[in-house]
Amino acid sequence: MAETRRLISLPERAENGNKGSFGCVTVVGGCENYLGAPILCGKAAYRAGCGLVELVVPEIVRNCGAPGFTEAIWNCRAFTDGLVPERNNCVTVIGPGLGTDPETAKKLPSLINSAAMFSKLLILDADALNLLSRDPQWFETVPANCVLTPHPGEMARLCGINVPEVQADRANLALSKAVEWQQVVLLKGANTVIASPDGFYVILPYASSALSVAGSGDVLAGIIAGFAAQGKPAFDAAWLGAEIHARSGLLAAEKFRNSYSVMAGDILDAVPEAITFYSR
Numbered sequence: 001m002a003e004t005r006r007l008i009s010l011p012e013r014a015e016n017g018n019k020g021s022f023g024c025v026t027v028v029g030g031c032e033n034y035l036g037a038p039i040l041c042g043k044a045a046y047r048a049g050c051g052l053v054e055l056v057v058p059e060i061v062r063n064c065g066a067p068g069f070t071e072a073i074w075n076c077r078a079f080t081d082g083l084v085p086e087r088n089n090c091v092t093v094i095g096p097g098l099g100t101d102p103e104t105a106k107k108l109p110s111l112i113n114s115a116a117m118f119s120k121l122l123i124l125d126a127d128a129l130n131l132l133s134r135d136p137q138w139f140e141t142v143p144a145n146c147v148l149t150p151h152p153g154e155m156a157r158l159c160g161i162n163v164p165e166v167q168a169d170r171a172n173l174a175l176s177k178a179v180e181w182q183q184v185v186l187l188k189g190a191n192t193v194i195a196s197p198d199g200f201y202v203i204l205p206y207a208s209s210a211l212s213v214a215g216s217g218d219v220l221a222g223i224i225a226g227f228a229a230q231g232k233p234a235f236d237a238a239w240l241g242a243e244i245h246a247r248s249g250l251l252a253a254e255k256f257r258n259s260y261s262v263m264a265g266d267i268l269d270a271v272p273e274a275i276t277f278y279s280r
Helices: 037-047 059-068 076-081 102-118 127-132 152-159 163-168 170-181 216-229 234-256 264-279
Strands: 024-028 052-056 073-075 090-094 121-125 147-149 184-187 193-195 201-203
Touching: 024 037, 024 102, 024 216, 037 052, 037 059, 037 216, 037 264, 052 059, 052 076, 073 076, 090 102, 090 216, 102 121, 102 127, 121 127, 121 216, 127 152, 147 216, 147 234, 152 163, 152 170, 163 170, 170 184, 170 193, 170 201, 184 234, 193 234, 216 234, 216 264, 234 264
Parallel strands: 024 052, 024 090, 052 073, 090 121, 121 147, 147 184
Antiparallel strands: 184 193, 193 201
């Protein structure tokens, strides 16, 4: 059933806390064609308040991205080995810019399994979902209570249907699959739907073309991860992350006085203001 609208509180932040108090986000992704995706995700996690971000990426991503993201820990060895490193109090995002080449596909089960062992929450996004969808029984290989963040095309592939079928009944589809798969499903698009495995869902009241740009989903995944790293439960982190992401897109469009000119980096830059606005 639909959740009545209520304000999801931001994570509490102790003034005497340290970076360990606010959790860690590990982002696994990136490839030669998608250098920026894991960086956008990692920066968004920081903007949402997590204490530490580690990027598990190919060397080409580190070599190109490190000068512009000096706050991150870069781990190329873990990517080569196909393992998510063990860290305390950590949330793992797998998928931003990951690519779908055969070598990456071979690594995905190991990445998911190691993340399930070491992470308090696993978020599967973008190409992680595309790779999983190649197996009709993919949901039997994924641990329960992850956060899945498909756009309509990815949702269609995960369900084995077409996009018009996804869009015809977004809320009921997201809810039925959340229950069937035992996952939190965040179905992106105008009026994003977030559904939980225990039978609740929300529909957000936001529809803006400012959010319809490459990299926007990477920012969303990072915001969700940042809130989850600070202790928000999976469903609440997904809901709160989607709220802040949508408001960030609206603020970016307001800044430019149009929705045409917004890029993913603009959405990322608006996250602090969106959080400030939300906390009032």
